Amino acid sequence: MREIARRAGVSCATVSRVLSGSSLVREDTAKKVRDVVSEAGFIPNPSAAMLKYGRSRTYGLVLPDLQNPFFGEFVGAFEDLLIDIDHEVLPISVQTSDKLVKSVRRMLMRQVDGAVLVSSEFDTGAVEPLLLRQIPLVTVDRRSVQVGCSDVSIDYERGFVEAVLHLKSLGHKRIGYIGGTKGPHTSEVRANAFEQAIRGAGLVFYPGLTRRGNYQVTGGEAAVMSLMKMPAPPTAIITANDLTALGAALGIHRLGGVVPRDLSIVGVDDLFLSEVVQPPLTTIRIPRKRLATACLQAMNYTKQNLERIGAEFSVPTQLIVRESTARPKSAPKKKSKR
Amino acid sequence: MREIARRAGVSCATVSRVLSGSSLVREDTAKKVRDVVSEAGFIPNPSAAMLKYGRSRTYGLVLPDLQNPFFGEFVGAFEDLLIDIDHEVLPISVQTSDKLVKSVRRMLMRQVDGAVLVSSEFDTGAVEPLLLRQIPLVTVDRRSVQVGCSDVSIDYERGFVEAVLHLKSLGHKRIGYIGGTKGPHTSEVRANAFEQAIRGAGLVFYPGLTRRGNYQVTGGEAAVMSLMKMPAPPTAIITANDLTALGAALGIHRLGGVVPRDLSIVGVDDLFLSEVVQPPLTTIRIPRKRLATACLQAMNYTKQNLERIGAEFSVPTQLIVRESTARPKSAPKKKSKR
DNA sequence: CTGTTAGCGCTTTCAC
DNA sequence: GTGAAAGCGCTAACAG
Numbered sequence: 001m002r003e004i005a006r007r008a009g010v011s012c013a014t015v016s017r018v019l020s021g022s023s024l025v026r027e028d029t030a031k032k033v034r035d036v037v038s039e040a041g042f043i044p045n046p047s048a049a050m051l052k053y054g055r056s057r058t059y060g061l062v063l064p065d066l067q068n069p070f071f072g073e074f075v076g077a078f079e080d081l082l083i084d085i086d087h088e089v090l091p092i093s094v095q096t097s098d099k100l101v102k103s104v105r106r107m108l109m110r111q112v113d114g115a116v117l118v119s120s121e122f123d124t125g126a127v128e129p130l131l132l133r134q135i136p137l138v139t140v141d142r143r144s145v146q147v148g149c150s151d152v153s154i155d156y157e158r159g160f161v162e163a164v165l166h167l168k169s170l171g172h173k174r175i176g177y178i179g180g181t182k183g184p185h186t187s188e189v190r191a192n193a194f195e196q197a198i199r200g201a202g203l204v205f206y207p208g209l210t211r212r213g214n215y216q217v218t219g220g221e222a223a224v225m226s227l228m229k230m231p232a233p234p235t236a237i238i239t240a241n242d243l244t245a246l247g248a249a250l251g252i253h254r255l256g257g258v259v260p261r262d263l264s265i266v267g268v269d270d271l272f273l274s275e276v277v278q279p280p281l282t283t284i285r286i287p288r289k290r291l292a293t294a295c296l297q298a299m300n301y302t303k304q305n306l307e308r309i310g311a312e313f314s315v316p317t318q319l320i321v322r323e324s325t326a327r328p329k330s331a332p333k334k335k336s337k338r
Numbered sequence: 339m340r341e342i343a344r345r346a347g348v349s350c351a352t353v354s355r356v357l358s359g360s361s362l363v364r365e366d367t368a369k370k371v372r373d374v375v376s377e378a379g380f381i382p383n384p385s386a387a388m389l390k391y392g393r394s395r396t397y398g399l400v401l402p403d404l405q406n407p408f409f410g411e412f413v414g415a416f417e418d419l420l421i422d423i424d425h426e427v428l429p430i431s432v433q434t435s436d437k438l439v440k441s442v443r444r445m446l447m448r449q450v451d452g453a454v455l456v457s458s459e460f461d462t463g464a465v466e467p468l469l470l471r472q473i474p475l476v477t478v479d480r481r482s483v484q485v486g487c488s489d490v491s492i493d494y495e496r497g498f499v500e501a502v503l504h505l506k507s508l509g510h511k512r513i514g515y516i517g518g519t520k521g522p523h524t525s526e527v528r529a530n531a532f533e534q535a536i537r538g539a540g541l542v543f544y545p546g547l548t549r550r551g552n553y554q555v556t557g558g559e560a561a562v563m564s565l566m567k568m569p570a571p572p573t574a575i576i577t578a579n580d581l582t583a584l585g586a587a588l589g590i591h592r593l594g595g596v597v598p599r600d601l602s603i604v605g606v607d608d609l610f611l612s613e614v615v616q617p618p619l620t621t622i623r624i625p626r627k628r629l630a631t632a633c634l635q636a637m638n639y640t641k642q643n644l645e646r647i648g649a650e651f652s653v654p655t656q657l658i659v660r661e662s663t664a665r666p667k668s669a670p671k672k673k674s675k676r
Numbered sequence: 677c678t679g680t681t682a683g684c685g686c687t688t689t690c691a692c
Numbered sequence: 693g694t695g696a697a698a699g700c701g702c703t704a705a706c707a708g
Contacts, residue, residue, distance in 0.1 A: 017693095046448070048687085066410045067610060073405055083440075090426060247614065272555075273407075277584075350701085362678085
C-alpha cells in the first residue's frame with residue numbers, strides 16, 4: 001500500500017480513503033490512485049483491517065454431513081449470497097457432536113462474525129463460548145431462540161399437511177413416518193407436526209407406524225424393513241429427508257416389492273437427484289436459496305439485536321409430486337372418483 | 339494476550355512462547371501461563387500472525403459444481419486433512435469460467451497459502467495472478483504442470499481398462515462412451531484413454547459411439563438418447579462420471595428400456611448414491627481420501643519447489659461392479675462359459 | 677530463561 | 693483535501 005501511495009505521489013491514508021470509497025478525496029487524485037492500483041494489481045490485505053476491527057468478514061457454517069448433497073447445495077447457495085456482501089464462508093462439517101467443541105474453537109480462532117448452525121443436534125453448552133464472545137448465532141430448525149441466537153425454521157408443518165392431503169386423495173389411510181435421530185427437540189416437533197397433519201386430514205394416527213431413521217439411506221432401509229414386517233403395514237410413508245426416502249425405496253426393492261405399488265413414499269429436501277432416480281421421488285422441497293436468504297436475514301437481525309432474544313424466521317416448503325406416490329393396491333376403485 | 343500476560347505475571351512474549359510450544363520457557367512458568375490461558379478461555383488471534391507473516395493457514399479449493407455430491411464429499415475429505423495441520427479451507431464454487439477471475443481475486447484477498455483447482459476447465463491466464471504472487475497451485479487431472487503448479491491426475495486409464503475388460507468378459511463388443519465438456523485437453527486425454535482401453539482389450543473402437551456430455555444428468559440423458567437412435571447402438575457405455583451415468587439410465591428408462599438389459603452402464607466417481615439407485619451402478623471409484631491426500635502432498639511439494647516445474651502425482655481408481663452391467667441381450671449363450 | 681521493542685498493513689483521528 | 697502517526701495482536705530479534 002505504501003508502494004501504491006508512493007507511485008501515485010500521495011500518502012497511504014489517501015489510498016485507503018480511495019479504496020474505501022470515501023468522498024473526501026478530490027476526484028482527480030482518486031482517479032490517479034485507482035489507476036495505479038489497477039495497474040499494479042494491488043489487492044488490499046483484509047487481515048490488517050480485521051486485526052484493527054476484530055471482524056473477519058467470514059461466517060461459520062456448521063453442517064452435519066457434507067455427504068448429504070443437500071448440504072453441499074446449501075453451502076453453494078449461502079456462498080453466493082455472501083459473495084455479494086463481500087464475505088466468506090467457513091464451512092465446518094461435524095459428524096459427531098463432540099467435534100462441535102473443536103469446531104467452535106476453530107470458528108473462534110478465525111474470528112468469525114457469526115455462525116449458522118445447521119445441525120440442531122447439539123447441546124447449548126457447546127456453543128456457549130460463541131455466545132459469551134457476543135458472536136451472533138443462527139440455528140436452522142431448532143425451534144427455539146435465546147439471547148444472541150435466532151432460528152430459521154423450515155415449515156415442515158405445511159409440507160406435511162400438503163403431503164398427507166395428497167396421500168389421502170390417492171386413497172391412503174395407513175400412513176407411516178420415518179423420522180431422524182436429531183436432538184430430541186426437533187424430532188419431537190416433527191413427529192408432532194406429522195401427527196397433526198394426519199389428524200388434521202381426518203385420518204387415524206397410528207403410533208406403531210412411525211420409526212426412527214438416521215437421516216441417511218441406511219436408516220430408511222432398516223426402518224422400512226421393520227415397517228413392512230408388521231401385520232398391517234402402512235400403504236404410504238413420509239420420511240424425514242430424501243436420503244431416508246431413497247433408503248426406504250431400496251428396502252422395498254430388497255423385499256421384492258415395487259414403489260409406489262407396494263408403498264408410496266414421500267421424502268423431504270428435493271435433492272436434484274430425487275428427480276432422476278427410479279421412480280422419481282415425490283418430495284417436500286426445501287428451497288435452498290430462500291433458506292440461505294433467511295439465514296442471512298436472521299444473522300443480520302441477531303447482529304443488530306445482540307442483547308435481545310433472537311427472532312424466529314420461517315421458510316416455506318412445497319410438495320413436489322412425482323412418481324413415488326400412487327393409489328394403494330387395496331384402494332377400492334370408487335375412491336378414484338373422489 | 340496482554341491481559342493473560344498480566345494475570346500470569348509475565349510478559350506477552352512469554353505467553354506467545356508458551357502457546358507456540360517453545361522449549362525456552364521454564365516448566366512452572368509455562369504451566370502457570372497455560373492455566374491462565376485455559377481459565378480465561380483465551381484464543382489467540384491468528385490474523386495478527388498472518389499480518390506479520392503473510393500466511394493465512396488457508397487453502398483455496400476451487401470446485402466446478404457443489405451440486406455434484408462428489409465435490410461435497412471431496413471438500414469434507416480435504417477439510418479433515420487440513421484440520422490436522424491446523425489449516426482451513428476456503429471453498430469456491432465456479433459455475434462459469436468467467437467467475438474464476440473473481441474467485442482468484444477472492445483467494446488473493448484472503449491471502450490463501452495455496453490453491454487446489456479441481457475444475458481443470460480454465461485458461462492459464464485466469465490463474466496468472468496466483469502464479470505471479472508465488473502462490474503454490476495444484477490442479478486435479480489437468481495433466482500438465484508448470485512452474486509453481488503441480489498436478490494430481492486421476493488414473494482413468496487403469497479404471498477404463500478394468501471396465502472395458504469387465505464389459506468384454508460379459509460379451510460386449512460395441513462399447514460407447516459419453517464424455518464431459520471440460521477443457522479440450524482433459525477431454526482429449528480421457529477420450530484417448532478410452533480408445534486405448536478398447537483397443538488394448540482387442541475390441542474395435544467405434545468413433546461413432548462416443549458422445550459429449552456435460553458432467554451432469556442432463557448431458558447423460560441427451561447423449562444416450564442420441565446413441566440409442568443409431569442403427570447399431572452400443573450394448574454398453576462408459577460415462578465420464580456417475581451423474582452422466584444416472585442420466586443415461588434415466589434416458590434408457592424414458593425410451594422404455596431397462597438397465598442393464600438394454601444397455602450396460604459404467605460410471606465414474608462412485609457417489610455414495612450410486613449404490614442405492616436402481617439398479618446400483620457399476621462404476622469406477624475415485625477414492626476421495628486418497629485424492630485429498632495427494633492434493634495436499636502435491637501442495638507441499640509445490641510449496642517447497644516454487645521455482646521449479648511442478649510434479650505429477652497420480653491417484654488410482656478401482657472398478658466397483660454392481661448391477662448396471664450385464665451380458666448383452668444379443669450375446670450368444672456360449673459366451674457365458676468364458 | 678524472560679522482558680522489551682519493533683513492525684506486519686491498514687484505518688482513522690487529528691493536524692495542517 | 694491530504695498527510696502524519698497511532699494502534700489493532702502477535703512474534704522474533706535482541707537485551708538483560
